[in-house]
Amino acid sequence: MSFRMPGEFEPQQAAILIFPERPGSWGYNAKPAQKVFAEIINTTARHEHVYVAVSATTRPTAERLLDRENITLLDIPSDDAWARDVAPTFVRDSESGEVRGISWRFNAWGGTYDGLYAHWERDDAFAEEFCRQAGFPCVSAGDFVLEGGSIHTDGEGTILTTESCLLSPGRNPGMTKEQIEQKLCVMLGADKVIWLPRGIYNDETNEHVDNVCAFIRPAEVVLAWTDDKNDPQYELSAACLEALENCTDAKGRKITVHKLPIPDIPVRVTEADLQGYEFEEGEDTREVGERLAASYVNFFFANGIVLLPQFGGENAPSDRRALNIMKRLLPDLEIIPVQAAEIIKGGGNIHCITQQIPEGVKL
Amino acid sequence: MSFRMPGEFEPQQAAILIFPERPGSWGYNAKPAQKVFAEIINTTARHEHVYVAVSATTRPTAERLLDRENITLLDIPSDDAWARDVAPTFVRDSESGEVRGISWRFNAWGGTYDGLYAHWERDDAFAEEFCRQAGFPCVSAGDFVLEGGSIHTDGEGTILTTESCLLSPGRNPGMTKEQIEQKLCVMLGADKVIWLPRGIYNDETNEHVDNVCAFIRPAEVVLAWTDDKNDPQYELSAACLEALENCTDAKGRKITVHKLPIPDIPVRVTEADLQGYEFEEGEDTREVGERLAASYVNFFFANGIVLLPQFGGENAPSDRRALNIMKRLLPDLEIIPVQAAEIIKGGGNIHCITQQIPEGVKL
Numbered sequence A, B: 001m002s003f004r005m006p007g008e009f010e011p012q013q014a015a016i017l018i019f020p021e022r023p024g025s026w027g028y029n030a031k032p033a034q035k036v037f038a039e040i041i042n043t044t045a046r047h048e049h050v051y052v053a054v055s056a057t058t059r060p061t062a063e064r065l066l067d068r069e070n071i072t073l074l075d076i077p078s079d080d081a082w083a084r085d086v087a088p089t090f091v092r093d094s095e096s097g098e099v100r101g102i103s104w105r106f107n108a109w110g111g112t113y114d115g116l117y118a119h120w121e122r123d124d125a126f127a128e129e130f131c132r133q134a135g136f137p138c139v140s141a142g143d144f145v146l147e148g149g150s151i152h153t154d155g156e157g158t159i160l161t162t163e164s165c166l167l168s169p170g171r172n173p174g175m176t177k178e179q180i181e182q183k184l185c186v187m188l189g190a191d192k193v194i195w196l197p198r199g200i201y202n203d204e205t206n207e208h209v210d211n212v213c214a215f216i217r218p219a220e221v222v223l224a225w226t227d228d229k230n231d232p233q234y235e236l237s238a239a240c241l242e243a244l245e246n247c248t249d250a251k252g253r254k255i256t257v258h259k260l261p262i263p264d265i266p267v268r269v270t271e272a273d274l275q276g277y278e279f280e281e282g283e284d285t286r287e288v289g290e291r292l293a294a295s296y297v298n299f300f301f302a303n304g305i306v307l308l309p310q311f312g313g314e315n316a317p318s319d320r321r322a323l324n325i326m327k328r329l330l331p332d333l334e335i336i337p338v339q340a341a342e343i344i345k346g347g348g349n350i351h352c353i354t355q356q357i358p359e360g361v362k363l
Helices: A029-042 A060-063 A121-134 A177-188 A231-243 A271-276 A314-328 B028-043 B059-065 B122-135 B177-188 B232-245 B271-276 B315-327
Strands: A014-020 A049-054 A073-074 A089-093 A099-105 A137-147 A149-155 A156-164 A192-196 A211-217 A220-225 A256-261 A305-310 A334-339 A355-358 B013-016 B049-054 B071-075 B091-093 B101-104 B136-146 B158-162 B193-196 B215-217 B220-225 B256-261 B305-310 B335-337 B354-356
Touching: A014 A029, A029 A049, A029 A060, A029 A305, A029 A334, A049 A060, A049 A121, A060 A073, A073 A121, A089 A177, A089 A355, A089 B232, A099 A121, A121 A137, A121 B136, A137 A177, A137 A220, A137 B122, A149 A177, A149 A211, A177 A192, A192 A231, A220 A231, A220 A314, A231 A256, A256 A314, A305 A314, A314 A334, B028 B049, B028 B059, B028 B305, B028 B335, B049 B059, B049 B122, B059 B071, B071 B122, B091 B158, B091 B177, B091 B354, B101 B122, B101 B215, B136 B177, B158 B177, B177 B193, B193 B232, B220 B232, B220 B315, B232 B256, B305 B315, B315 B335
Parallel strands: A014 A049, A049 A073, A099 A137, A156 A192, A220 A256, A305 A334, B013 B049, B049 B071, B101 B136, B158 B193, B220 B256, B305 B335
Antiparallel strands: A014 A355, A089 A099, A137 B136, A149 A156, A211 A220, B013 B354, B091 B101, B215 B220
16 A cells, blocks of 8 residues: 555545634634635535535534535534644545545644644544544544644645744654654655745744645645735745755655735734634634734645635735736636635635545545 | 554564453453463563553452563453454554554444444444554544454465455445455555455354464464364365465465364353353353364464463363474474463453554654
């Protein structure tokens, strides 16, 4: 057997999302977010099957907002709605085609060190429960802490990740960088890890790679960028560019980097946003004026389409620029713009709330 | 990565056993069985680490009977004491050396079709809980039903199993023989499955392979045998011999078969045995005079030693014969005879109550 994680741009059999409800992440009873999630789910379901995890509370709304066709609702408890980070990461056996889920240890992006909520038991159990209900074999990674959003792959032996996240004391402080590389390679069937130093400024996940840099095909990435040297993002993106220019992938190829500029106007928490949240004890709170980690890199490939975040309002020109760049880079795919301001307020974006299951078989 | 299940005769880091207590399996409050289990655990612990699962009830007895050195007691709930069938099956990555446990679905040897007890939830959860507590990554096999005692491997790509068990309607009735082969090969990193038609007469596991035939090294097996054509075992062993003589292993080699005669006098349930049991609702019961599936093939390799079942009493000459054959076949190992009459009364033997963890690393 020879299991590897396929690239997200490879054919998929399904996507996984979690219907949102957490009051500290999704303001105004999560109603605005639920509408955007529903749009993303219904659009995706026209290209592949979609599994949607619901609670007793969200099920009626999900049933009302979601199309019937190609969507399966599953009753799986969760602490929030970040399927990328808590749903399984899937690998496929190149010989038999069998697809398996990996269950990583999840500690809410840093556990007691700098985690974002005080309880994450349901999120930690999510991947195994999903596999059980959906009928996929599941591999547990033991005590190794990882979120799906902190890795990308080219599907050909290369893993892309960030040092700021994977080497954070809130993840696997007992492991060396080399041990972490080895664990990633064993679990994902990869040969090489490319380390970017940083991610997006003020990204509360310790700067997940999926917000700053993504493969669009092997040996080719988009990188969140700004030319404004006074923007705190400049230094972070420049450091990533330097790392990418000085590395080769698992097959020895140089990486082509396409710059994908961030919104020209920083997206910030407003007074109106803040009024909508209800924070729990021990939960990371927000403040008015706080800059959100808005980036166009946080898109999702789903069988012939790309769902691209848009922030609207004064960033409409930035939105159009990102859309045009993506259309040019991926001329064979349909690039679908999604007004995602309500998702970035929750702390992530379209890639963070989705997880793909590659094509393959259940043995 | 390239995970495969090593042969039991390869180097091991540890063994797993469960301290016995079930009143319908182990008569007279399990006291006679606990003594034999303790002897096996203490002997094994002189050659490798031993993990012993205990309950709140058995822990004090286990602490009293077991040596301190090289033994770890773990509080893991179980329905009975068959570690071979409910503990993980371990595979190792040939590149990194990482060792992982596989958790199969367990249904008490046949579920509602012909299972042996009515509740098996704790046994079904045992493998994952063991991995969690002992710190090994765990692979779940999804809904695929299998017991560890129903497979053997040469560690070089060949799996040995029995049709009577794996094709029984109580296991995976929705799968074809070819699908079962493929599933075994994917999960165990193997290339070929050798099917023996049958096992040991009256073996209530649907004739597990580990009671009838075992690899002693690649391309070489011992086969439970009788020359008595009136013995119901004759036909079963003859059918296995024919299958072995007409097959090659994954590497294309013919298999050398060594006959290992069963006890000359059938081992049967006595009136005294029966008085000791307490059966639960829905549990398979025993009867006086019932023939037990006694076989010398149910031995256990543990790093330089082999623990060989002996039945004692009128079978003392058969015991010596088996001991001499095994000493001749494995001159470099210490063959340790163990008086195992109390274990066969429970329905299995030394191999059934043990499970090995191969040498390797935790990443």
